Amino acid sequence: MNAAKPWLLHAADDMLCWIVEAVVCFVEKLCQFLILAAAVALAAAILGLVAASAAIPVPLALPSMIGGATIAFAALLVAKILCELGMCRFLGVLVWALKWSIVLGAVLSLLLASAGSIFVVVVCGGIVSMLIRSMTARSCAIPHLLGLP
Amino acid sequence: MPIFIGWLAGVIVGAVLAAAGMFALSIAIPPILGPFSLLTALPLVAVLALVVLAYVLAYVLATRSVAPLLPAVTFPLAAPVAVPGVVSVPLPAVAGELTARGFSIGLTAVLNALVVLLVPIHGVMPSVWVFVVVSLAIVTPVARSGIYHGFLGWTAWLLPVSYVATAVGLLLFVINAPVAFAFGGLGAFRIDWSTGVIESSGGFVGIPAITGSFTGGFSLGNFTFLTAVALQDGFLFQGLSSHETGHTLNTAALGGIVLWVNAVDENVAPFARRNLAYGELTAESHSEGLPAPPAGARRDFFVRSWG
Numbered sequence: 001m002n003a004a005k006p007w008l009l010h011a012a013d014d015m016l017c018w019i020v021e022a023v024v025c026f027v028e029k030l031c032q033f034l035i036l037a038a039a040v041a042l043a044a045a046i047l048g049l050v051a052a053s054a055a056i057p058v059p060l061a062l063p064s065m066i067g068g069a070t071i072a073f074a075a076l077l078v079a080k081i082l083c084e085l086g087m088c089r090f091l092g093v094l095v096w097a098l099k100w101s102i103v104l105g106a107v108l109s110l111l112l113a114s115a116g117s118i119f120v121v122v123v124c125g126g127i128v129s130m131l132i133r134s135m136t137a138r139s140c141a142i143p144h145l146l147g148l149p
Numbered sequence: 150m151p152i153f154i155g156w157l158a159g160v161i162v163g164a165v166l167a168a169a170g171m172f173a174l175s176i177a178i179p180p181i182l183g184p185f186s187l188l189t190a191l192p193l194v195a196v197l198a199l200v201v202l203a204y205v206l207a208y209v210l211a212t213r214s215v216a217p218l219l220p221a222v223t224f225p226l227a228a229p230v231a232v233p234g235v236v237s238v239p240l241p242a243v244a245g246e247l248t249a250r251g252f253s254i255g256l257t258a259v260l261n262a263l264v265v266l267l268v269p270i271h272g273v274m275p276s277v278w279v280f281v282v283v284s285l286a287i288v289t290p291v292a293r294s295g296i297y298h299g300f301l302g303w304t305a306w307l308l309p310v311s312y313v314a315t316a317v318g319l320l321l322f323v324i325n326a327p328v329a330f331a332f333g334g335l336g337a338f339r340i341d342w343s344t345g346v347i348e349s350s351g352g353f354v355g356i357p358a359i360t361g362s363f364t365g366g367f368s369l370g371n372f373t374f375l376t377a378v379a380l381q382d383g384f385l386f387q388g389l390s391s392h393e394t395g396h397t398l399n400t401a402a403l404g405g406i407v408l409w410v411n412a413v414d415e416n417v418a419p420f421a422r423r424n425l426a427y428g429e430l431t432a433e434s435h436s437e438g439l440p441a442p443p444a445g446a447r448r449d450f451f452v453r454s455w456g
Contacts, residue, residue: 055269099342115268119275122303122345129299129343136385145340 159255214245313405315370395435
């Protein structure tokens, strides 16, 4: 009985460590997922706006805009509460989403041959430039287009 | 004040020329241009020639105005002129240069806005946007703001007057891209998100058999080209890349024609003013307005337009 006690304690310690690690890992992975989900949803919302600005009606434009904005807002809100989302990370999400919106939006505008859509892409460009200046002033790392937000 | 007077003159001249161009193309003249329909018997070629002439005259006036402030040298120059000290030399503001710059900005703003107005899009919003964004370049604190540079550079994609340069840039980019990719991979291409410029390095433009001994960079609207990947530096620091994006801002605000006039003025005898060409002096101000990189600050002459 006496010999079993330290073994049990040791096992309990290990288990506690695993649980803590699992929770920490889970939260970390969840945060990464939430931030990526927010950025992708935001990009979808902006692309919806680009499509909605075309002269010809695009069926998915409005649902993408509303759905994307809702998901992005919810994911950012949860990330703010769970992950202590800082200003740099928040701006990074916006910049990453805008960069992809500009690249895909430019292609979409050409496919739709829409000057209205190009106008939205250009305004997005001005906004991303402004955000990048703001991030640089705060010494934040600027997310790469091909990297994660 | 001189820059505003120049802008006003540019807007009036631009409106008269735009009305003449629309008349020559048999396009219905918008009511706003009614009072400016003074030249109704000109063929389109003559209208275009007058537009080019207006830009050239403004460039000449600016060049003559800043000439007394520059070192006394004989043109054509074989190489750029070095600054006398260890720091860059900002040229003091002179009325002639400000008036000429304002004129080019006004002319560009109104020509762009009126052409955009003819494109069938939702309402007049893009046209108003184009006019306001380009015209804001006459407001000194705005023109020197990085945030404004972003909006102006990205808006340049919408500006028909910039296409005089950007269309050629696109053509060269498409031709050059496969070779640049073969030599430098994806690293040969960068987007300057802060001004909406696509930069490519190397490729045909980096082959000495084609470009001779030239090393450096050049701008064609929203496309810039460097002769080698090794020349790339930070877009938000002083350097070659930010100098070239300064040309993009010039093209957006002063018009695509000014870029070509600048190219001749910089490189072709009997001018060959190199770094003392007016277009170089204004483009350099964009770079000079940015922080110096760890390697050290740039040293050049500049007109304080963008920074």
